Amino acid sequence: MNAVPKKTLRLLSLAFLLSHSLSASARYAAIVMDADTGRVIHEVEAAHRWYPASLTKVMTIYMTFQAIEAGRLRLNEMLTVSAHAARQPSSRLGLRRGQSISVENAIMAVTTRSANDAAVLLAERLGGSEANFASMMTQQAHSMSMYSSAFHNASGLPDEGQISSARDLALLSAALIRDFPQYYRYFSATEFAYKGRVLPNTNKILKTYPDADGLKTGFTCGSGYNLIASAKRDGRRLIGVLLGAHSSAERFKQMGNLLDLGFEKAQAGVAGMRVEQLVDASYEPPPFQLSSNRCAGSAEQMGADSGSGSSEAIDIRPNHPSRQAAKRSVKSRYARVESSHSDWAVMLGDHRRKTDADVELKKARHVLGATGNSGQPQVVRQKIKGKQLWRTEWSGLDQNEARSYCKKLRSRGFECTLLPGNA
Structure with a gap:
């Protein structure tokens, strides 16, 4: 067997490191959709699989509402806490084995406090066991x-097989609001009074964003x-999903920005694809998402190493001076608006692997820095001569912006091709 040249080995090692760096680096997934039409207004990796954490409980409660409407469960029914439910780790209500709690209080404990013990209790009542309910x-x-989406438990506690996506969770949330409007109030409650205590809702978006009226938080090291x-707002309901923030404060701040961005684009008349099409x-x-040295417990359960997840912040900026260009970009991408000014x-380049295209896009972002704030950077799947390729591109630019971007990128060794509007 011929030895591999040292130069080739170095290049292969670099490619591996870049690919590994991407998979380990900070990412996020997000979507904003119109709840009534099911149209996507904005999305970033919305269909990519993610650990849902306690957002899992939205499905647990959806199925609880189903059972109530079907007459298989009553809000005032008393449930007896099992040993399995009582053993659930935090977050929890602190239920003890043999204790009784009403279905309504269990729902409130889940929607306001994200109580794992209450979620498991509902699951056992509806499925006979948590495992059966997960199926x-x-x-x-x-x-x-x-x-x-696939579920292995009712709470969202760490499990390699417990997966979903921003797209799927947006679909679920829209269905919950549409199918059970009479029960949506449980996700809007700002506090939960239980046994002489008044417990605040962990979902601070209800207090930090004026138009928000629900839904749910979630956290694990993996997610x-x-x-x-x-x-x-003004009769239009939006649903936003944000996965992968690096702190609790970041998720609330960036969700506010995400919703602002959604309302701005909706007002501009963006007509996106249906969420099911993603x-x-x-x-x-x-x-x-987060390193094991920050979250040792659940990280070790899921096999993370100490290098998992960087602390690169999420940055959703709806009020950037170039927001009009961003709106035009989204219109071009989703609604096929025929415009000759902002669709350059x-x-x-094209790549056989998406990871290579992602790396290239990340490097281009770094080169452009603050000058790269216009348009829409993206990785687009292409089929060329029967082969699937991943194209790195920056769309939604005017002619001068496109020329400026290419000039700067070429000066740093990038291959850059201008694609004129209506080409």
Whole structure:
């Protein structure tokens, strides 16, 4: 066997390190959709698989509402706490084995306090066991076109097989609001009074964003800090999902920005694809978002190493001076608006692997820095001569911006091709 030249080995090692760096680096997934039309207004990796953490409980409660409406469960029914439910780790209500709690209080404990013990208690009542209920959850998800989702428990505690996506969770949230408007108030409550204590809702978006009226928080080391929020303004209801923030404060701040961005784009008349049309062709495993040295317990359960997850911040900026260009970019991408001024693009290259395209896009972002604030950077799947390729491009630019971007990128060794509007 011929030895591999040292130069080739170095290049292969560099490619591996870049690919590994990408999979370990900070990422996030997000979506904003119109709850009434099911149209996507904004998304970033929305179909990519992710660990849902306690956002899982939205499905647990959806199925609880189903059972109540079908007459198989009553709000005032008393449930007896099992040993399994009582053993659940935090966050929890502190239920003890043999104790009784009403279905309504269990729902409130889940929606306001994200109580794992209450979620398991409801699961056992509806499925006979938590494991059986988890199978029912997965079946329910697939019946709702949540094809990236699989559930192994009712709470969202760390499990390699417990996966979903921002797209799927947006679908679920829209279904919950549509199918059970009479019960949505449980996700809007700002506090929960239980046994002489008044417990505040962990979902601070209800207090920090004026138009928000629900839904749910979630956190594990694997997922990062997650949030689903719904807000209504001028008769339009939006649902936002943000997965992978690096702190609780970041998720609330960036969700506010995400919803602002959604309302701005909706007002501008963005007509996106239906949420069901978003697909993840990569089938990559969920990223592990936070490092094991920050979250040793659940990280070790899921096999993370100390290098998992960087602290690169999420930055969603709806009020940037170039927001009009961003709106035009989104219109061009989703609604095929015929415009000759802001639909120029720069193409950096085609790659056989999405990870290589992602690396190139990340490097281009770094080179452009603050000058790269206009338009829409993206990795787009292409089929050329029967082969699937991943194209790195920057769309939604005017002619001068496109020329400026290419000039700067070429000066740093990038191949850059101008793609004129209406080309």
